[in-house]
Amino acid sequence: MNFKPLLTLAAICLIAPLTAAPSLRLHDGKEWKELDAAALAKLPRVEITAKARDGKEKRFSGIPLAEVLKLAGAPAGDTLRGAEMNRVVLFTAADNYQVAYSLAELDASFRKQNIILADQVDGKPLDEYEGPLMVVAGDDLRHSRWIRQVKQLILTRAIAPAS
Template identity: 80%
Template sequence: MNSKLLFLAAIPCLIAPAHADAVLRIHDGKEWKELDQAAWDKLPRAELIGKARDGTEKRFSGVPMVEILKFAGAPLGDALRGGEMNRVVLFTAADNYQTVYSLAELDPSFGKQNIILADQVDGKPLDEFEGSRMVVAGDDLRHSRWIRQVKQIILTRATPPAP
């Protein structure tokens, strides 16, 4: 899939999400942070054109994942190296479905970042099924990590079990 990510700079959201009162909980590895609607509206936005589950092309709009990670205080860019390279980002949906990305694959300094936390599709708020926010990974060939109804994000480490 060869989707495109279009940055929209710091343009305020003109269409409120279907669930404007939704607060996104983010754990930075030490403590919980809350990203409320007022803070969400101040973040830079981007659009991503990709194929929805039904195969139709859609224009998704939301916040680039790197901006969410900056809000969380994640190590990015030159700070993401050495012992930080085992960091992962765990997304949990309202129905407790979970998916994970490595922190490096969400950091644009490691490659083309084409993942947003969308709150709109085709210029309209996401519907009840999709929830207030959903992960859209434009370059994923399958939609298994396009997690809908995102309620929390946890920055953690991938650690092997004890021997």
């Protein structure tokens, strides 16, 4: 019996999940949008240098989060003021770990932009532990908000409970 086709199929099944193209679910406050690899590839890219979890300086490449938020209709620049200042972005990882950023933290008119949705480190795709997409916040002193294996982001509001 020829096992070569069966072994080839088994190898494909094992490798395919590790090389899956990045995709992202995006909720704009009203509905979900699916951003596949082709949609993400159309967005502008940047590189930042930051200390990784291992303490070494690395070059991360990816999409500025502000560009992803444009697809959700998020206010930016001069329109991000007043009642819009309670907007937050909630990121969820594959293991359901969640991290929140204020919308202002992700806006170039408020701070230096060094928070990206990375898909590469030092010119190579992120490994299966961190990727295919990871939020990298270059100025954070701790890595608790460097959320790996990002699957979705939700643009929402931080609302105080009624008194």
